[in-house]
Amino acid sequence: MPKFMSRNDLLLFAGFSLVVLAMPIWLAPFGAGYPDLLQRFMIFGIFAVGFNILFGLTGYLSFGHAAFFGVGSYAAVWSFKLLTLDAIPAMIFAVVISGLFALVIGFLCLRRSGIYFSILTLAFAQMSYNLAYSVLTPITNGETGLQLTLNDPRVLDAAVGQGFVGQPVPNLLGQQLSGYAGFYFCASFLILGFFIAQRIAGSPFGMMLKAIKSNQTRMQFTGFNTRPYALSAFVISGMYAGLAGALLAVTDPLAGAERMQWTASGEVVLMTILGGVGTLVGPVIGAWIIKYFENILSALNDNILARFWSFLPEGVADVLVKVTSKFVGDGWHLTLGLAFVIVVIFLPGGIMEGVRRVAALFRRSGSSGAKTAPQTQPAE
Amino acid sequence: MANPNVVLHVADVHKRFGGLHALSDIDLQIEEGKTHAIIGPNGAGKSTLLNVIIGKLAPSSGQVVFDGNVLTGKKPYQINQLGIARVFQTPEIFADLSVLHNVMIPALAKRDGMFTLNMMRSLESETGIRAEAEHMLEDVGMLNRRGMLAGSLSRGDKRRMELAMCLIQHPRLLLLDEPTAGMSRHDTNTTIELLKKIKARGMTKVIIEHDMHVVFSLADKISVLAQGRIIADGTPDQVRGNPKVQEAYLGGAH
Numbered sequence A: 001m002p003k004f005m006s007r008n009d010l011l012l013f014a015g016f017s018l019v020v021l022a023m024p025i026w027l028a029p030f031g032a033g034y035p036d037l038l039q040r041f042m043i044f045g046i047f048a049v050g051f052n053i054l055f056g057l058t059g060y061l062s063f064g065h066a067a068f069f070g071v072g073s074y075a076a077v078w079s080f081k082l083l084t085l086d087a088i089p090a091m092i093f094a095v096v097i098s099g100l101f102a103l104v105i106g107f108l109c110l111r112r113s114g115i116y117f118s119i120l121t122l123a124f125a126q127m128s129y130n131l132a133y134s135v136l137t138p139i140t141n142g143e144t145g146l147q148l149t150l151n152d153p154r155v156l157d158a159a160v161g162q163g164f165v166g167q168p169v170p171n172l173l174g175q176q177l178s179g180y181a182g183f184y185f186c187a188s189f190l191i192l193g194f195f196i197a198q199r200i201a202g203s204p205f206g207m208m209l210k211a212i213k214s215n216q217t218r219m220q221f222t223g224f225n226t227r228p229y230a231l232s233a234f235v236i237s238g239m240y241a242g243l244a245g246a247l248l249a250v251t252d253p254l255a256g257a258e259r260m261q262w263t264a265s266g267e268v269v270l271m272t273i274l275g276g277v278g279t280l281v282g283p284v285i286g287a288w289i290i291k292y293f294e295n296i297l298s299a300l301n302d303n304i305l306a307r308f309w310s311f312l313p314e315g316v317a318d319v320l321v322k323v324t325s326k327f328v329g330d331g332w333h334l335t336l337g338l339a340f341v342i343v344v345i346f347l348p349g350g351i352m353e354g355v356r357r358v359a360a361l362f363r364r365s366g367s368s369g370a371k372t373a374p375q376t377q378p379a380e
Numbered sequence B: 001m002a003n004p005n006v007v008l009h010v011a012d013v014h015k016r017f018g019g020l021h022a023l024s025d026i027d028l029q030i031e032e033g034k035t036h037a038i039i040g041p042n043g044a045g046k047s048t049l050l051n052v053i054i055g056k057l058a059p060s061s062g063q064v065v066f067d068g069n070v071l072t073g074k075k076p077y078q079i080n081q082l083g084i085a086r087v088f089q090t091p092e093i094f095a096d097l098s099v100l101h102n103v104m105i106p107a108l109a110k111r112d113g114m115f116t117l118n119m120m121r122s123l124e125s126e127t128g129i130r131a132e133a134e135h136m137l138e139d140v141g142m143l144n145r146r147g148m149l150a151g152s153l154s155r156g157d158k159r160r161m162e163l164a165m166c167l168i169q170h171p172r173l174l175l176l177d178e179p180t181a182g183m184s185r186h187d188t189n190t191t192i193e194l195l196k197k198i199k200a201r202g203m204t205k206v207i208i209e210h211d212m213h214v215v216f217s218l219a220d221k222i223s224v225l226a227q228g229r230i231i232a233d234g235t236p237d238q239v240r241g242n243p244k245v246q247e248a249y250l251g252g253a254h
């Protein structure tokens, strides 16, 4: 019987699912156990898992993946407007459209590699952003963003006699997707996305992607046409991005062009590097950490800081409030940048490398005296 | 082609890099099942010749024909899929992957072709390919290193692994660019034994080598290249006795 999954993979998958599903419980003490933020954890986790298939496994650094995220959002909102408020058709539609979009952009960008590839993806994404912002206003509703209205046709809903709703909100077979329902809806997709990524990484196809990252020349002289491999990875990661964008539209049915901007593309790069490029869970953790701190830090303001530093003498406290205020609120990106620099310098493998180092430390102190064999098995 | 046994025909190939004539007038016929050595001083154009054969470089003029297929203009992966594998002068390996995976990848290329979208299959279930790779590693004496990262191997081991990566494809034509450079005497001898064993299986080989011991113990035919031209051609004994060769290569270099 062919082995479906190794025991380690199965354990990892089970552990991951458990951690995700229990998030409302274990994140509550950190002030993050509320649905709105949890949904974002799931959505950007999916985005990062998919991005890692291209960047982490295949070694192609895209600076334009927010474009696919945005396309996913627009596609989902259009599905809500034209077809039905049910979430499933919207998700399918979004994944298909973003996949096709990624096929075209990937086909063009993958004619180059390295920095030129990155620049090309950036250029295409900025083009998409500008198109969405101004040129394609009939499709994207430009600056205002695409939203649901009472007059949307929703032909499928109308056909089954649910043409009229009060306030149009996406649902799943009639069940509303706000609050925890929305979280579990998103969580099931993160778990599914993680499972697929795990299968890909553990397949012959995944090994080819890693081999392309390692030595593309050798791959070609070994008889592989590397282009369709890289393109498949590109399209798959574009579909993940589209899925994430669609989920954002499900939880908040409004699609705006800013979702496609280069800062959004850069953010998923940061998430992946922060968590650990090429690892399975690293990018998800990176996404969670960035979204968590964005949430905490951007909510802080001078009043809260003043209260925080109030135990110090007045003059000192004032200075500290001034200084720290630059790092919170809208300035939280400064903190993110600093954290990123520190991680890249001291932990080039991201948080997952930190975890491995700590684990190795424990193992060594656990078996002190025993010969510490050098680790020769490549980390999966 | 006059000789029906010729499997590779390098026909009137020229290669210029700007003003440099790296290859001029190269006409070479390699017979099926034979080991053909190419020797010559550094910079003679030996590696360039292999690069032209496997499609890494396009010739400035002339063409390469393999078993009735014109290779010139084909992509490297297409040329490999026709049955030509190469060991490079500086090892081209997957440094970030394990030794076992390095050897499994070419076997998968041979079995599945240039592209297969098999992402829902598990690598663990590829027991046949895995066994084949382990057998190959045993052949080159590296089975005990299968779990190591390829990048952490010694230079000699990298070359032996690269050889295993080529051999596992059972190519019809194997091109070897200084396969024993950087190896200890002992490893060199093991490699020669291995190459002799393959020869017995009927694999055609083109081998570039500096080590005359290796050349004379393996080659059926030798071509001597100097400044981009073939200056002598023949059996090892004929080449050894050729005064032009003595002057250009054997005398000068050693």
Ligand SMILES: Nc1ncnc2c1ncn2[C@@H]1O[C@H](COP(=O)(O)OP(=O)(O)O)[C@@H](O)[C@H]1O
Pocket: B017, B020, B022, B040, B041, B042, B043, B044, B045, B046, B047, B048, B049
């Ligand atoms: N890609 C290249 N571009 C320019 N010059 C090259 C290139 N490859 C090789 N050469 C030149 O061609 C000549 C032959 O090189 P090479 O084939 O590597 O020699 P050999 O392998 O016999 O030592 C050398 O002078 C080398 O500098």
Ligand SMILES: [Mg+2]
Pocket: B046, B047, B048, B089
């Ligand atoms: Mg050379």
